[in-house]
Amino acid sequence: MQTCIIDPEAIENLRDLNPGDNDEFLREIAGIFLDDTPQRIAELEQSLRTGDVPAFTRAAHSIKGSSSNLGAVGLRSAAGALENEARSNGLGAVEALMSSVKAEFERARAELNALIAR
Helix, strand or coil, rough: CCCCCEEEHHHHHHHCCCCCCCCCCHHHHHHHHHHHCCCCCCCCHHHHHCCCHHHHHHHHHHHHHHHHHCEEEHHHHHHHHHHHHHHCCCCCHHHHHHHHHHHHHHHHHHHHHHCCCC
């Protein structure tokens, strides 16, 4: 079982980019992530419905990158698996991985909201 939802080192690295700002930068970056990721998940769902593999892999890659920047370890892993599956085998077997991405995003969202509410 994965214990680390958000890597504390990634959060510290973001804080170090703008020290002394009372986490304003971190809140801004987290806010962008929390606004953007549901849109990328919607793109995954739309491109799955239409069978658009390139759009699907782009959306998965985008989620992987943004979650990596914020240290959302589980989401990064799930999005990477989704991207690899779609790129290698098309969209036939991505449903379970899509569920994993959605679940990991909800875990990351809860953790980030708790972090930036402090």
